[in-house]
Amino acid sequence: MHFQEIIQTQQAYFRSQRTKPTHERKALLKQFKKMLVDNEQQLYKAVHADFGKSEHEAFLTEVAILIKDIEEAQRSLAKWTRANRVTTNLVNLPGRSYTVAEPYGQCLVIGAWNYPIQLSLAPAIAALAAGNTVILKPSELATNCAQCMAELVAKYFDPAVFTVVQGGIEETQALLAERFDKIFFTGSPAVGRIVYQAAAKQLTPVTLELGGKSPAIITASAHLNVAVKRLVWAKFLNAGQTCIAPDYVFVHTSVYDTCLELFKSQIEANDYRLDAHNYVQIINERHLERLERLIEKEKIFFGGKVDRNNRTIEPTILRDVNLDDLVMQEEIFGPLLPLIKYQDFEAVLQHIENNEKPLSAYLFSNDPSEQKIWENRLSFGGGCINDAIMHITNPNLPFGGVGQSGTGSYHGKAGFDTFSHFKSVFKKPTIFEVPLKYPPYTSSKLAWIKRLLRFS
Ligand code: NAD
Numbered sequence: 001m002h003f004q005e006i007i008q009t010q011q012a013y014f015r016s017q018r019t020k021p022t023h024e025r026k027a028l029l030k031q032f033k034k035m036l037v038d039n040e041q042q043l044y045k046a047v048h049a050d051f052g053k054s055e056h057e058a059f060l061t062e063v064a065i066l067i068k069d070i071e072e073a074q075r076s077l078a079k080w081t082r083a084n085r086v087t088t089n090l091v092n093l094p095g096r097s098y099t100v101a102e103p104y105g106q107c108l109v110i111g112a113w114n115y116p117i118q119l120s121l122a123p124a125i126a127a128l129a130a131g132n133t134v135i136l137k138p139s140e141l142a143t144n145c146a147q148c149m150a151e152l153v154a155k156y157f158d159p160a161v162f163t164v165v166q167g168g169i170e171e172t173q174a175l176l177a178e179r180f181d182k183i184f185f186t187g188s189p190a191v192g193r194i195v196y197q198a199a200a201k202q203l204t205p206v207t208l209e210l211g212g213k214s215p216a217i218i219t220a221s222a223h224l225n226v227a228v229k230r231l232v233w234a235k236f237l238n239a240g241q242t243c244i245a246p247d248y249v250f251v252h253t254s255v256y257d258t259c260l261e262l263f264k265s266q267i268e269a270n271d272y273r274l275d276a277h278n279y280v281q282i283i284n285e286r287h288l289e290r291l292e293r294l295i296e297k298e299k300i301f302f303g304g305k306v307d308r309n310n311r312t313i314e315p316t317i318l319r320d321v322n323l324d325d326l327v328m329q330e331e332i333f334g335p336l337l338p339l340i341k342y343q344d345f346e347a348v349l350q351h352i353e354n355n356e357k358p359l360s361a362y363l364f365s366n367d368p369s370e371q372k373i374w375e376n377r378l379s380f381g382g383g384c385i386n387d388a389i390m391h392i393t394n395p396n397l398p399f400g401g402v403g404q405s406g407t408g409s410y411h412g413k414a415g416f417d418t419f420s421h422f423k424s425v426f427k428k429p430t431i432f433e434v435p436l437k438y439p440p441y442t443s444s445k446l447a448w449i450k451r452l453l454r455f456s
Contacts, residue, residue, distance in 0.1 A: 003135070006163060007178055010106050010133040013160035019103060019131045022077055028128045028161065029077075032121075033070045035156040036063060039148075043117055046148035050116065051238070052310075054277035061238065062117040065393070069122055072395050072412055073129040080129075080416045088426070091452055095428045101420040103131030104205065105181030110172060110195065112186045113283055114241040114333075116142035119209075120149060123184045124162065126415030132182070133161050137175055139187075140168040141283055173198075180204055182419060186243075187211075188331075189356075189404050207408030207418050209243075210401050211331050214380075215352050216246035216362040216388060219345065219370055220254045226386065227364035228262040231337075234362075234388035236272055236315045239280045240335040241287075244360040246388050247331060248321070248338040250348045256341050260319060263339070264302045267315045274312055281311040282334060288313065291334040294327045301339075323351065345370060349377050357381075357403035362388045381405050 018024055036043070040063060047058040073080075083098045107127045111120030120138040127134045136153070138146040150164040157163070165171060176183075176198035185195045186209040199206045218227050235246050251259050272279040282288045291313055292306050303316035313335050318327060321338035328338065342348050352361070361383040363374045371385050381401035382391045391397055392411070400409030410418045436445045436452075 003165065003175055003178055006135060006159065006165070007106065007180075009160045010135065010163075013158075014103075014105050014133050019128075019133060019161065022081055025077060025129055025131055026074060028157075029070050029074050029125070031156055032125060032128065033067060035152050036066055036070075036121075039152055042148060042152070043145075046144040047117065049144035050113075050142040051280040051283065052274050052312075053238070053280045056277070057237070057280070061115055065118050066121050066125065068395065069125050069411070069415070073125060073416065076413065076416075077129060080413060081131075083425075084422075092426060092428070094432060095426055097424070097426050099422045099424050101130070101416070102423055104419060104421055105132060107132045107134050107182045107184060107419060108175060108178075108180045109134055109136045110175075110183070110185045110187065111136065111138040112243075113139035113141035113145075114238060114243065116145035117149065119186045120145075123186070123207075123410060123415070123419075126410055127182075127184070127419040128162060130416050130419035132419055134163070135175070135180075136162070136164045137167065137172055138164065140166065182206070184410075184418070185209065192406070207400070207410065208406045209399075209408075209410075210359065210404065210406040211243045211333070212356050212358050212401070212405045213247040213328075213331050214244055214358045214360040214362070214383075216249040217342075217345075217348055217364065217374070218249060218251045218255065218259060219363070219365040219367065220252040221367040221370065222255070222364040223366060223386070224255055224258060224262055228259060228266050230387050231362075231364070232263060232266040232270060232315075235337050236267070236270070236279070236335055237389070239282060239313070240337075241280075241283065241333055242389065244382075244389055244392060245333075246337070246360075246362055247358075248328065248340060250340050250342045250351075253341050253343050256339070260301055260317065260339065263317050263337070267302060267317070270315075272315050274310055279312065282313060285311070287334065291332070291336060294330075294332065294334075294336060296325060296327070299325070299338075303335075345373075349373070352378055357401070357405055359401045359405035360384075360389075360391070379403070381409075 044055045044058045047053045083100050085098045088095050088097045109123045124134050124136050146166050150166050153164045179202045183199050183204055183206045189210045192208045192210045299318045301317045301319035303314035305314045316336045318338040321340050357379045359381040361380040363385050384391050395412030398409035398414035399411040400406050436449050
């Protein structure tokens with residue numbers, strides 16, 4: 001596989017300076033929005049073909065977010081691209097100091113399959129807004145979405161600016177062997193390592209949007225009905241195939257049995273059936289079998305049925321789960337929710353601290369001291385108090401992980417920043433010169449320098 005031709009074309013385009021003017025970027029964003037709006041039904045069809053997902057959910061989780069992203073970038077581009085003046089220190093006076101956002105150049109975006117359109121196109125929008133060219137490699141597992149994006153991008157964009165390359169491991173590795181100015185990867189920590197190593201060979205800057213087990217806690221002070229309602233929605237959205245889905249829930253012993261019943265009635269109320277258009281399929285057989293293996297039959301409190309023909313698993317609540325159970329050894333990434341009993345808040349915090357830093361964390365508590373401790377103690381990419389997932393929907397909150405759950409962030413201004421290098425410029429007038437730094441060095445010059453440094 002040779003991608004040199006596409007890469008050279010994009011490099012030449014970038015060096016022609018045509019991606020840089022704000023009006024060019026705005027024109028690309030306008031075209032992007034047109035592509036999404038003109039082909040909304042085609043996108044829904046592709047998402048439905050891959051997951052059996054309803055238009056309602058596809059609109060909310062795939063298309064609406066992208067349109068909002070574009071509008072935000074269109075509105076804010078002038079502000080984001082403006083030089084940012086900073087104070088000039090005494091030693092450098094007279095002079096002006098500022099930072100300028102410059103595009104990296106040619107970007108590689110590698111997407112995941114679970115929200116195949118959003119997770120592939122949102123970074124591309126940020127990269128184009130920041131003035132880069134983009135090669136997008138969507139996940140091969142969401143076949144229909146990958147094909148749909150490839151066709152649409154080819155129809156609406158000059159490949160010298162934005163193009164889609166389809167393929168799996170082999171193609172991704174061939175792409176990674178090339179030199180890019182920035183790599184943006186969404187996927188598992190295991191593949192994140194491969195991407196990071198490939199980038200290191202060329203010293204390419206990377207953003208890694210990874211995953212892991214995101215913990216939720218329901219304390220004795222929580223509003224239980226609200227907690228369960230929000231957790232059920234967050235967990236079973238996209239059948240749990242969400243990087244920031246609550247992976248498991250610690251529930252205080254005193255409210256454990258009440259919560260079990262609430263989970264059951266909330267799941268029933270939500271009517272999670274594929275043919276009722278309230279639920280989605282597991283992406284493929286392999287993942288269905290992986291999830292099936294994680295279900296310990298004797299721990300099922302609710303659900304647990306696997307339908308091979310429909311490729312679905314019922315929303316499943318697992319009770320009395322222990323920390324050494326199989327389901328607690330890997331990111332679940334499916335509709336299984338282990339509820340773990342706890343007595344001691346401190347022990348819960350220690351368990352989370354002893355494991356990899358999660359992409360998200362959720363606390364359901366109305367006790368301000370618990371809230372403060374949770375926020376100060378734990379390290380995680382982002383999270384919510386008394387909600388789950390919704391932090392991702394505020395474009396003013398940077399989205400990303402920390403440690404094993406990722407490095408870097410995006411959405412809104414953070415997305416623009418992620419695809420920009422902020423270069424520092426010091427501009428000095430030529431009319432005036434302080435001779436202190438120049439040889440011959442004398443003791444009086446040194447004394448002056450020391451005096452000046454004390455004041456700057
Ligand atoms: P994945 O790591 O298997 O695949 C992601 C991409 O990497 C795909 O495009 C795939 O083609 C490519 N790839 C796979 N194996 C490769 C290899 N050996 N060498 C080079 N490239 C390879 O991830 P996935 O299964 O698509 O997604 C699930 C994971 O992604 C979960 O861990 C989830 O938490 C995480 N995720 C994170 C976010 C986020 O925003 N932080 C979003 C969605 C998913």
